[in-house]
């Protein structure tokens with residue numbers, strides 16, 4: 579029982595580190611389902627690529643698919659037209675934009691996911707012709723905290739020592755209480771003895787008074 583109590587304490591100390599992983603639009607982990615055009619310093623789509631992550635963005639009229647394992651994602655993309663944002667086959671949002679905004683800064687995101695493999699896909703409609711511009715994807719990985727394992731062990735050891743100390747103290751107190759109880763019992767036994775002896779003595783004196791001639 580004590581051992582499981584310590585194990586529970588250890589579990590309480592194990593935490594996860596949340597770490598953002600940024601994936602550039604040029605990453606091979608991002609699968610483009612259609613034609614794409616890359617905007618970068620060599621072939622800029624705008625006057626400047628400085629505002630883009632890794633100075634590149636990918637324009638496509640096809641789908642974008644990305645697998646990740648984590649608890650959140652943030653997509654930095656623009657859609658001109660109509661597109662579905664899908665996670666694990668489920669449509670999370672339907673985008674419908676008719677005017678392009680100036681910069682690719684909007685994060686289409688979702689947090690609070692289960693820490694399991696996910697598939698994010700951005701699926702454009704064929705009609706009207708839809709163009710997606712992707713700058714970067716960020717996902718939040720949930721990694722076990724190695725430092726807190728040490729913390730857990732140290733915490734567990736401290737908890738164990740504290741528990742043992744607690745048990746020792748409790749045992750000592752119990753023994754002390756028993757000793758005091760026994761001493762009190764002895765004391766009252768002595769007192770009873772004295773009382774009885776006194777009574778007997780008094781009775782003896784009275785007897786002596788009543789029987790003055792016996793000696």
Ligand SMILES: *[C@@H]1O[C@H](CO)[C@@H](O)[C@H](O)[C@H]1NC(C)=O
Pocket residue numbers: 596597598652685716718
């Ligand atoms: C990850 O990045 C997003 C978007 O920049 C931010 O809101 C979030 O706080 C970051 N999370 C972590 C754990 O750094």
Ligand SMILES: *[C@@H]1O[C@H](CO)[C@@H](O)[C@H](O)[C@H]1NC(C)=O
Pocket residue numbers: 601602604605618632634
């Ligand atoms: C930046 O883009 C280049 C290709 O343009 C690529 O080789 C490199 O890996 C990218 N860097 C990051 C951090 O994604």
Ligand SMILES: *[C@@H]1O[C@H](CO)[C@@H](O)[C@H](O)[C@H]1NC(C)=O
Pocket residue numbers: 607609643644645697
């Ligand atoms: C992403 O994961 C799904 C489901 O596990 C798999 O079917 C698909 O091939 C993966 N796609 C990529 C690009 O890795």
Ligand SMILES: *[C@@H]1O[C@H](CO)[C@@H](O)[C@H](O)[C@H]1NC(C)=O
Pocket residue numbers: 660674675676
């Ligand atoms: C997109 O919005 C336009 C008007 O802004 C509307 O005419 C069109 O039906 C919408 N398309 C979808 C698929 O919602």
